[in-house]
Amino acid sequence: MQKSADYNTRKEYNIKPYQLDSIYERLQSIFDDIIIIGGRAVNIYCSNNKRGTHDIDVVVGFENPKNGGDAIKEKALQSGFMYEESRDLVKKLVDKETGISIDLYYSKPISNIELSDIIKYSQKRTMGSQGAIVNVVHPALLILMKMQSNRQKDRNDVYNLIDNLYGQPELFMQKENKILSMYLEPAELKKLEAALMLIYGERHLRY
Numbered sequence: 085m086q087k088s089a090d091y092n093t094r095k096e097y098n099i100k101p102y103q104l105d106s107i108y109e110r111l112q113s114i115f116d117d118i119i120i121i122g123g124r125a126v127n128i129y130c131s132n133n134k135r136g137t138h139d140i141d142v143v144v145g146f147e148n149p150k151n152g153g154d155a156i157k158e159k160a161l162q163s164g165f166m167y168e169e170s171r172d173l174v175k176k177l178v179d180k181e182t183g184i185s186i187d188l189y190y191s192k193p194i195s196n197i198e199l200s201d202i203i204k205y206s207q208k209r210t211m212g213s214q215g216a217i218v219n220v221v222h223p224a225l226l227i228l229m230k231m232q233s234n235r236q237k238d239r240n241d242v243y244n245l246i247d248n249l250y251g252q253p254e255l256f257m258q259k260e261n262k263i264l265s266m267y268l269e270p271a272e273l274k275k276l277e278a279a280l281m282l283i284y285g286e287r288h289l290r291y
Contacts, residue, residue: 098136099124099184105216107140107179107186110163114156117145119206121194121221121229126241128209128220130248139176139185143194143202143221195232196267197225205263223249224260228267231279243287246280253280 104124111118120128122141156174160167165177165186177186193199205222221229223245230238230245250256257264257277264273 101211101216103182107184108218113163114159115144115146117203119143119202119219119221121226123241125220125226126245128211129223130244139187141187143189143199145190145203195229197229201225222263224263239283243283253277253284
C-alpha cells in the first residue's frame with residue numbers, strides 16, 4: 085500500500101487552475117470519466133469564490149470494470165500519485181508534487197444522488213487563462229448534495245451557486261425543475277424552494 089503520511093492532507097488549498105489542470109489531465113490517463121464535485125466544483129462555477137478546500141472530490145467511472153482494482157494502483161503510480169485504499173478499493177490519491185489529495189467516488193451514491201446521473205448530466209467548464217476544460221457535476225445536483233448538510237459553508241456554497249448562476253431561487257427552481265424532479269416529489273420541491281429562500285434571505289440580512 086502506498087502511504088501518504090508525509091503529507092498533511094487536511095490542509096486547505098487555494099488550488100491554482102494550472103495545478104487542477106495538471107491533476108485532471110493525469111487522472112484522465114487512469115479513469116474513463118472524471119467529474120469534479122464538492123467545494124472545488126463550487127469554485128469553478130463561481131469564479132470569484134476563492135475559499136480553500138481540503139482536497140479535490142471526483143466521481144470517476146470505468147467503461148471496462150477490468151480497469152479498476154490493481155490497474156488503478158499501477159496507473160496512479162505511473163501518473164505521479166500515491167494511493168490509499170480501504171477493503172481493496174482505492175479511495176484516495178495524493179499528488180506527489182503538491183501533496184493535494186483527491187478523494188475518489190465510484191462505488192456508492194453521494195447524498196442519495198446516483199453516480200450515473202452525476203456522470204450523465206455533468207457539464208463542461210473552462211477554467212484558467214489557458215482555457216482548460218473539465219467536467220463538473222451539474223449545479224442542480226451539486227445543490228441537492230449541499231442541501232443534505234447543515235454546515236454553514238455548504239449553505240454559503242448554495243447561495244453562491246444560485247446567485248452566480250441563476251440570480252434568484254425561483255429562477256433556479258424553474259430552470260432545473262426537470263432534474264430536481266428526478267429526486268424530489270412536488271411537496272419536497274416546495275420545501276426545497278422555501279429552504280433556498282431562507283438561505284438567500286439570511287445572506288442578504290447579514291450583508
